[in-house]
Structure formats: structure tokens, C-alpha cells
Amino acid sequence: MLIEASTLKGFKISATDGSVGTVTDFLFDDQSWTLRWVVVETGSWLSGRKVLLPVSVLGHPDTSANSFPVRLTTKSVKDSPDIDTHNPVSRQHEERMYRHYNMSPYWGNGFYMGGYGGWTAGMSETHYADSMLRQDALDAKRNQQRHQSDEPHLRSINAMTGYNLHATDGAIGHVEGFVIDDTDWTIHFLTVNTKNWWPGKHVVISPRSAKNVSWADSVVNLDVDRQTVMNSPTYDPSVPMDAAFETRMARHYIPDATK
16 A cells, blocks of 8 residues: 555554554665665653664554554564664664564565564574674674675655755755555655645656755756656545556656556
């Protein structure tokens, strides 16, 4: 189902044995435009500490209770590696997080294979933690050498909200929101505030129309012109998006995609 990411902020994260906090942000991969991590504010439980959870552990959002079930224990969340959400998340830190949760990373095999995260069958949490410490020691030097030239590709939805969007022939507005698919966590559309260019209209743009993003200048450069955007299918924020709308968008922006 396609949903606006902002509607999930404030949702409670419910572990198997209790609540761990609320959703405050999502981190996405700027190469695939796919959500990878959910940022959780733990409140008084962990003295305001923020933790990262891989989106693959999230169950379907319960909109009636404003909550996400997760197949993790409160202890596994509490014992997760510390994260400074004000700085870019490195690949090394992601690897530590995945090892902690005993999961394969999204750049390797076994991720998104239809399951939740959890402890290895037959292995206690204490035994697992000890094995991870040994593995960390063995892998530290190799990982440092492997990732010395890595560039961060995780971006915050909160931080990107408000970025300016430039068509090939001028500005069209700024990023107002992100429409995501809660089955595979891909970003399908950016919602655009066009009030300074085209008052009273609502527009969505596929990330596939983004030629590049200037993170330093907070600008998304598109590979389409203003007229193409103006002629795009009408978007009504009060009407849920469906497959038919996505097909119309694809036919408009990428005519060959549906042939």
C-alpha cells in the first residue's frame, strides 16, 4: 500500500515484550530510493536515546493503534550499538547494526527474503552477544580497510523535506513529503509544494525523474521540464494512490515503460 511517510511519524514501536519508543524519521538509500532504517526516539525508557531499527523488522503499520509491531525484544533494542543521528551513518556502523540483530545486510544476500529479524535459533542472547564481540574483533581491521573510500548513501527524510526541486528550465517548488510502499519500503513519489510557481496545484514526482541531488545545496535536479510537470496526471492528496494512478504517471513520464 502506498502511504505518506509523514503519517507514520509518532507511531509506537512495539517489541515482543513491550514498547521501545516512537518513529521520528526514516533513513533511505539515495541510490535505490529505498528506506533502510527507522529512527526511534526511546523517550524516558533510555533517557531520550535514539536507536536505529532495520525496516525489515517492521510489521505492517496498525493505523488504528498508530503502532508498528517488530519481531525484536526490548533487550536487543537496548543493547544495540549507539548512533549519532546528527552525523552520516557509515557502512561500518550499518554492518555492526546488522551483526547485532543477526541479519544479512541489504547489500548482501538474504535480506528482504520474507522474514523478520530475530535471534539465531538455539542461541541465547548472551551467547550471541559474546560471539558478536569476537566477530567484531576479527573483522575490525578488514572492515576499516574495505570501507576507507566508502561514501555515505543514507539520507534522512526529515532533512530532505524542504529541498528545492529544479526542472530543466526552472524551479517548480520544494519537497513536501515522501510516498512510500509499505511492502518493500521503496519511495515511489516525492510530493511537491508548488505554491511559489503554480499556486493551488499539487504535484508528485517519481525519484526516477531525479537527474541528481545536490546535497550541499539542498536541491533536487530533475530531467524533465516544467511543461511536462504541468501536464502530469492530477494528484489529489485526499485520494489514496492506486495502481491505476501509478500507471498513468509511468505513461506520462516514461512512455516506453508500459509498452
